[in-house]
Amino acid sequence: xxxxxxxxxxxxxxxxxxxxxxxxxxxxxxxxxxxxxxxxxxxxxxxxxxxxxxxxxxxxxxxxxxxxxxxxxxxxxxxxxxxxxxxxxxxxxxxxxxxxxxxxxxxxxxxxxxxxxxxxxxxxxxxxxxxxxxxxxxxxxxxxxxxxxxxxxxxxxxxxxxxxxxxxxxxxxxxxxxxxxxxxxxxxxxxxxxxxxxxxxxxxxxxxxxxxxxxxxxxxxxxxxxxxxxxxxxxxxxxxxxxxxxxxxxxxxxxxxxxxxxxxxxxxxxxxxxxxxxxxxxxxxxxxxxxxxxxxxxxxxxxxxxxxxxxxxxxxxxxxxxxxxxxxxxxxxxxxxxxxxxxxxxxxxxxxxxxxxxxxxxxxxxxxxxxxxxxxxxxxxxxxxxxxxxxxxxxxxxxxxxxxxxxxxxxxxxxxxxxxxxxxxxxxxxxxxxxxxxxxxxxxxxxxxxxxxxxxxxxxxxxxxxxxxxxxxxxxxxxxxxxxxxxxxxxxxxxxxxxxxxxxxxxxxxxxxxxxxxxxxxxxxxxxxxxxxxxxxxxxxxxxxxxxxxxxxxxxxxxxxxxxxxxxxxxxxxxxxxxxxxxxxxxxxxxxxxxxxxxxxxxxxxxxxxxxxxxxxxxxxxxxxxxxxxxxxxxxxxxxxxxxxxxxxxxxxxx
Numbered sequence: 001x002x003x004x005x006x007x008x009x010x011x012x013x014x015x016x017x018x019x020x021x022x023x024x025x026x027x028x029x030x031x032x033x034x035x036x037x038x039x040x041x042x043x044x045x046x047x048x049x050x051x052x053x054x055x056x057x058x059x060x061x062x063x064x065x066x067x068x069x070x071x072x073x074x075x076x077x078x079x080x081x082x083x084x085x086x087x088x089x090x091x092x093x094x095x096x097x098x099x100x101x102x103x104x105x106x107x108x109x110x111x112x113x114x115x116x117x118x119x120x121x122x123x124x125x126x127x128x129x130x131x132x133x134x135x136x137x138x139x140x141x142x143x144x145x146x147x148x149x150x151x152x153x154x155x156x157x158x159x160x161x162x163x164x165x166x167x168x169x170x171x172x173x174x175x176x177x178x179x180x181x182x183x184x185x186x187x188x189x190x191x192x193x194x195x196x197x198x199x200x201x202x203x204x205x206x207x208x209x210x211x212x213x214x215x216x217x218x219x220x221x222x223x224x225x226x227x228x229x230x231x232x233x234x235x236x237x238x239x240x241x242x243x244x245x246x247x248x249x250x251x252x253x254x255x256x257x258x259x260x261x262x263x264x265x266x267x268x269x270x271x272x273x274x275x276x277x278x279x280x281x282x283x284x285x286x287x288x289x290x291x292x293x294x295x296x297x298x299x300x301x302x303x304x305x306x307x308x309x310x311x312x313x314x315x316x317x318x319x320x321x322x323x324x325x326x327x328x329x330x331x332x333x334x335x336x337x338x339x340x341x342x343x344x345x346x347x348x349x350x351x352x353x354x355x356x357x358x359x360x361x362x363x364x365x366x367x368x369x370x371x372x373x374x375x376x377x378x379x380x381x382x383x384x385x386x387x388x389x390x391x392x393x394x395x396x397x398x399x400x401x402x403x404x405x406x407x408x409x410x411x412x413x414x415x416x417x418x419x420x421x422x423x424x425x426x427x428x429x430x431x432x433x434x435x436x437x438x439x440x441x442x443x444x445x446x447x448x449x450x451x452x453x454x455x456x457x458x459x460x461x462x463x464x465x466x467x468x469x470x471x472x473x474x475x476x477x478x479x480x481x482x483x484x485x486x487x488x489x490x491x492x493x494x495x496x497x498x499x500x501x502x503x504x505x506x507x508x509x510x511x512x513x514x515x516x517x518x519x520x521x522x523x524x525x526x527x528x529x530x531x532x533x534x535x536x537x538x539x540x541x542x543x544x545x546x547x548x549x550x551x552x553x554x555x556x557x558x559x560x561x562x563x564x565x566x567x568x569x570x571x572x573x574x575x576x577x578x579x580x581x582x583x584x585x586x587x588x589x590x591x592x593x594x595x596x597x598x599x600x601x602x603x604x605x606x607x608x609x610x611x612x613x614x615x616x617x618x619x620x621x622x623x624x625x626x627x628x629x630x631x632x633x634x635x636x637x638x639x640x641x642x643x644x645x646x647x648x649x650x651x652x653x654x655x
Contacts, residue, residue: 002035002365003060003108005044006173007137010200012048013249015067019133019168019204024103025071027127029088029120030110031080032060036176036365037310039337073102078344089116092123101129107136109198112147118213125163125211134165134203140172141186142196142485153181156201158214165203173198175484177251189256196485272309274301274336276375277358279345284319286522287377288326290413290422295375296328297423299384301335309336312365314343314358341365352493360488371481374497378409378522379476380416382426385517389479392509399498399508401475402519403459403567405430405468406438409522426518430467431571438523443533444470446542446584453537456529457545459567460588462581467514467570469578470585471563473549475510476519499558510562514569539587546592563589 003011014020034041042054045063057063059081061072075092076083084098088110092098105128111120128134139150153170160167170181174197179185181199191197274295278287295301301311311332313323320340323329332338343361345354359374371393373386389400412432416422424432443454445463461470477498489497502508511517537545566582568574575581 002033003041004035004173005040005176006171006178006198006200007108008034008041008044008063009048009178009249009251010135010137010171010202011063011067014133014135014202016249017168019202020067020104022068023070024068025129026064026069026073026104026106027100027102028060028072028074028106028108029076029124030108031074031076031078031083032106032108033341034060037312037337038339039310069104071102073100080342080344088114088120088123091119091126093126100127102127102132103129104133104135107134107138109137109139109147111136112139112143112149112151115148117149121159122211125205128205130205130208132205134201134205136201136203137173137198138200140197140199142194144194151199153183153199153201154216155214156199156203158216160203162212162214163205164207164209166206168202168204171200171202171250173200174256177256179253180250185253189253191256271370272304272307272373273362273370274309274311274373274375275314275359275362276312276377277314277343277355277362278319278323278377279316279343279354279358281319281322283377284322286409286413288323288328290380290416290522291375291377292326292328292332293422294379294381294383294424295386296331296335297381297383299387300381301332301386303387303390305335311336311338312341312362313338314341314362316342316345339365352491356489356492359492363482363486363488371479372486373479374477376521379404380407380412380429380520380522382429382514382518383423384425385478385519388511388516389509393479393481397507397509398481398502399477400479400511401498401508401562402478402511402517403472403569404476404519404521405433405569406441406521406523407433407436408438408525410525412436412520412522426514426516427571429518429520430514430569433518433520433569434463434467434571438521438527439525439533440523440528443537446470446539446588447581450535451537452533452535453541453545454528454533455531455545456549457542460542460546460585461567462584464570464575464577464581466572466575467568469566469568469575469581471589472567473546473559473563475562476521478519496558505561508561510565512565512567518569542588543591543595546588547595 038058042057045051045057046054049063049066051057051066057066061074061081064072074081074083075086075088077085077087079085084096086092086096086098090096105124107124111117111124114120124134124136136151136156139146140153141150143150156170157167159165172179172181172185174189174191174195178200185191186193186197276287278284313320315323320342329338341361343358346357349357355376363372373389385402392400415432415435416424439452440454440458441461442448442450443452444457444459444461445452445468446460447462458474459470459472461468474495477495480498480501482501487500498508566585568578
């Protein structure tokens with residue numbers, strides 16, 4: 001739930017129209033934040049309200065107080081911002097004895113998340129004082145799976161008839177801009193039915209009487225009052241036209257086409273978002289002592305100091321205060337705007353589930369087309385890594401993937417903090433990786449003395465005297481160029497999220513050499529991803545592990561693309577023993593690849609996405625081209641004629 005630029009504009013219009021008097025009281029359904037970002041909201045508030053100082057505004061409550069509100073309340077089960085912990089599915093007066101009334105009742109994207117719509121709108125009615133103002137801002141179309149409901153304009157007009165509300169205006173919010181509602185607006189502006197559009201209604205409660213559920217206005221007479229709609233207006237909102245009250249200062253429809261642009265144009269000059277979830281003081285301490293300083297090193301965040309960028313931290317209130325008190329945070333804030341987005345921990349929530357949820361919370365604050373850095377609070381980034389990613393995106397790449405090495409957090413951090421310089425170039429980082437290998441990484445090393453192995457290998461590697469060489473099954477998606485309203489992340493465990501935004505392998509930049517940058521993942525010694533490290537792995541055991549990994553149903557094409565070429569991670573010149581190391585790695589890799597070809601187990605069910613169809617044509621041009629051509633032949637033999645035609649059309653589309 002967030003109050004965006006459109007709602008800020010409408011709130012200013014309401015205030016300037018004289019509908020809210022000094023000393024008004026306000027209650028919000030939902031403990032609201034600002035959207036899409038705090039810096040953008042402050043800029044909009046300053047432009048709309050003309051306030052000289054907006055730095056003290058961090059939530060809607062501060063804006064209302066600046067506007068002259070004498071009382072602010074909100075209702076939300078999360079209890080955030082001192083909210084009344086009430087379930088809005090229940091009558092507030094009966095369930096909680098809450099009978100207070102207010103001059104201004106706002107519903108900024110809350111009731112669509114409630115099942116009991118009758119009670120929800122009755123609660124709004126009861127919360128509004130006589131002559132009190134009601135503002136609804138709710139999903140109109142689009143917003144797939146955002147909530148339980150979308151709303152029609154006629155709902156608010158029928159509410160007004162049944163409850164004697166005075167309707168001041170209906171509005172549509174498109175791309176965070178505010179327009180007067182009319183029934184031809186969407187078709188006139190060629191707005192797709194899948195586009196996200198909000199409907200906003202401003203009404204006044206004129207009579208103090210019990211709430212009455214409305215009938216649909218298409219049925220001519222409503223509640224025996226004799227209000228008759230002209231036949232040509234049945235089922236429309238035209239029967240309520242002709243209101244004398246008008247709002248001024250809305251956006252011009254021309255603005256919908258003036259600043260559009262294509263995704264390709266936006267990718268050339270992206271607005272960059274740095275997104276990181278943080279929870280728990282242990283994470284905060286590591287983030288402030290190691291992770292954030294590495295991000296502030298030469299060629300990382302500094303490379304974006306003069307460009308449109310925002311740093312988004314998804315966290316909790318105590319952690320936010322600790323972060324703000326750090327001198328590193330002050331350095332970060334001097335480089336770019338920083339926004340905090342709050343989340344609440346859920347009981348018995350697995351860390352990967354929470355991380356996925358936090359990323360999605362951060363992405364919900366994402367607006368427009370931009371490049372998004374997916375960061376974590378416990379990674380160490382070598383200097384100049386972000387600059388490399390910046391150049392890759394500027395060249396047209398939509399995804400930047402970087403291999404990572406897990407290191408023992410405690411010892412790596414101790415050595416790093418004992419150095420005079422915390423900002424390290426990639427070769428120095430690799431040298432520390434070798435000294436602080438985590439057991440999960442050791443289990444991926446085919447020449448480790450204990451022959452350790454892990455059931456879900458993220459890589460198959462060979463340890464060299466000054467680094468590693470091998471094939472990475474899963475890499476860190478450092479940057480993804482996202483469209484407007486990006487899709488939610490399903491899981492951060494396998495990190496297939498970039499596959500949703502690429503159509504060919506050429507869209508992806510994969511770091512194959514640590515000269516271009518390195519990431520050390522600081523990991524607790526006891527961490528094993530719920531699958532403990534085992535001993536005495538023969539070559540067949542490692543091949544078997546890869547087979548098991550394939551059978552989890554991940555989009556194998558995407559992972560094969562990462563594994564296709566070897567990765568060199570070295571603390572100096574490439575080791576002359578790398579060729580022998582690759583032969584040891586390929587002794588595991590090649591039987592695994594033959595297994596995939598023979599059993600076709602890499603083919604995902606149709607319900608699991610089109611990664612196969614998107615990436616196969618591009619991968620065919622790579623060194624595994626023969627492999628994919630064989631699969632295509634086998635697949636055609638087993639498919640019906642109709643399926644062959646569909647498959648071939650998809651293949652031709654991406655050639």
